[in-house]
Amino acid sequence: MKTSIFILVFLLFNTIGFSQEAEVKYDEALAKSLHADEYGMKKYVFCLLKSGSNTTISKEESKKLFEGHMANINKLAKEGKLVVAGPFMKNDRKYRGIYVFNVETVEEAKKLVETDPAIKANLLEA
Structure with a gap:
């Protein structure tokens, strides 16, 4: 039982740790060079x-x-x-x-x- 709880807690912490997103920075120069809109989205x-x-x-x-x-x-x-x-x-x-x-x-x-x-x-x- 202790092993099952330990594994569950270990998996929970790993999931939380890997689900954190890195901060994405808007690159205005790149967006302009690709003719993207004001949100950085490019149309195709x-x-x-x-x-x-x-x-x-x-x-x-x-x-x-x-x-x-x-x-x-x-x-x-x-x-x-x-x-x-x-x-x-x-x-x-x-x-x-x-x-x-x-x-x-x-x-x-x-x-x-x-x-x-x-x-x-x-x-x-x-």
């Missing part, structure tokens, strides 16, 4: 990609369009406009992947999405 635009309506395209054309898709991703990433891009595993909803854009508005993100050859050819839908 999330785009979900789904399978498109074009199902009659040849494998050769599809391969060429997806090469252009990857080149476009790399171009946008180098420009600092695309923070994250990646595929999803097979699923029932036909979700294919995501884009996370480093832009201020949905309209800006839509213009960037329109530069994707796979989306232009309706292989993917944003």
